[in-house]
Amino acid sequence: GAGVSQSPSNKVTEKGKDVELRCDPISGHTALYWYRQRLGQGLEFLIYFQGNSAPDKSGLPSDRFSAERTGESVSTLTIQRTQQEDSAVYLCASSLTGTDGYTFGSGTRLTVV
Amino acid sequence: TQLLEQSPQFLSIQEGENLTVYCNSSSVFSSLQWYRQEPGEGPVLLVTVVTGGEVKKLKRLTFQFGDARKDSSLHITAAQPGDTGLYLCAGTPTNDYKLSFGAGTTVTVRA
Numbered sequence: 001g002a003g004v005s006q007s008p009s010n011k012v013t014e015k016g017k018d019v020e021l022r023c024d025p026i027s028g029h030t031a032l033y034w035y036r037q038r039l040g041q042g043l044e045f046l047i048y049f050q051g052n053s054a055p056d057k058s059g060l061p062s063d064r065f066s067a068e069r070t071g072e073s074v075s076t077l078t079i080q081r082t083q084q085e086d087s088a089v090y091l092c093a094s095s096l097t098g099t100d101g102y103t104f105g106s107g108t109r110l111t112v113v
Numbered sequence: 114t115q116l117l118e119q120s121p122q123f124l125s126i127q128e129g130e131n132l133t134v135y136c137n138s139s140s141v142f143s144s145l146q147w148y149r150q151e152p153g154e155g156p157v158l159l160v161t162v163v164t165g166g167e168v169k170k171l172k173r174l175t176f177q178f179g180d181a182r183k184d185s186s187l188h189i190t191a192a193q194p195g196d197t198g199l200y201l202c203a204g205t206p207t208n209d210y211k212l213s214f215g216a217g218t219t220v221t222v223r224a
Contacts, residue, residue: 004155033212042115042201042216043156056211091155101146102212104155 002026006092006105013082013112021077021108025094032075033102034067035091043091049075082112116140117202117215125221129191134218136202137184143207145178145185150199150217159187182207192222 005024013019025032034046045059049069060066064082069075079086089109093102120135136145144163148156160169162178162185169176173196175188185204189196202215 035214043203043214045211045213048211093155101158101161102156103158104148106153106155 004092004094004103004105006090006108008108009106010109011111013110015084015112016081018078018080019082019110021079021090021092021110023075023077023092023094023105025073025075025092026103027073029094029096029103030072031095031097032069033093033095034075034077035093036061037089037091037107039088046077046090079110082110084112086110087112115216116206116213117204119200119202119215119218121218122216123219123221125223126192128193128222128224132189132192132220134187134200134202134220135184136186136204136215138204139183140204140206141182142204143182145182145202145204146212147176147185147187148201148203150201156199156201189220192220194222194224196220197222 007022030051032049035043037043047054047067048056051072052069064080067077089107091104091107093104095102118137126132144161146161147159150156160176165180165182167178173190177186199217199219201217203212205212
């Protein structure tokens with residue numbers, strides 16, 4: 001596609017429920033990143049994919065968080081047993097090589113109530 | 114501890130004034146980027162600098178990469194209300210591939 005698409009744009013969920021966030025990167029972009037942004041703060045790195053493999057999962061906050069990527073395209077970020085502190089905007093970005101500029105999606109705003 | 118420290122955290126100026134945002138680190142970066150983010154949107158890339166001492170201009174915006182590739186600055190001349198937003202610097206350290214972000218500078222330009 002022309003840009004990075006994320007869905008849903010907004011998600012309100014009850015504490016303890018699982019959520020799945022989706023990212024469609026720019027076609028042909030091999031590098032894909034997930035970041036988390038809490039209100040009024042900068043971007044917190046979560047995970048990086050090169051192709052379908054994730055060489056760096058160091059940013060995932062806990063084992064409740066997981067991510068996968070298939071077909072060197074779509075990626076999903078899953079949060080199990082959501083907690084209120086998971087409330088944030090989750091941003092996905094893709095890059096052609098990983099060393100050039102990133103193109104971000106508009107994010108998914110997650111609210112855990 | 115932030116890998117990249119941005120200052121100031123907040124900046125509010127009158128239309129027509131100039132402003133400078135700073136991004137500093139003790140690490141050396143292979144490249145440094147500046148993004149602008151507006152409410153409800155993802156960050157949008159403004160520029161990438163890769164060479165120590167490099168200066169890039171984008172209309173009224175001037176970006177500089179320090180000689181030692183540890184710091185950068187963004188200067189806006191004759192700011193306009195459309196320049197309002199969150200400005201983020203981001204860098205890839207020479208011993209890493211991960212893009213790390215500063216906490217951002219919120220710029221407000223009053224008409």
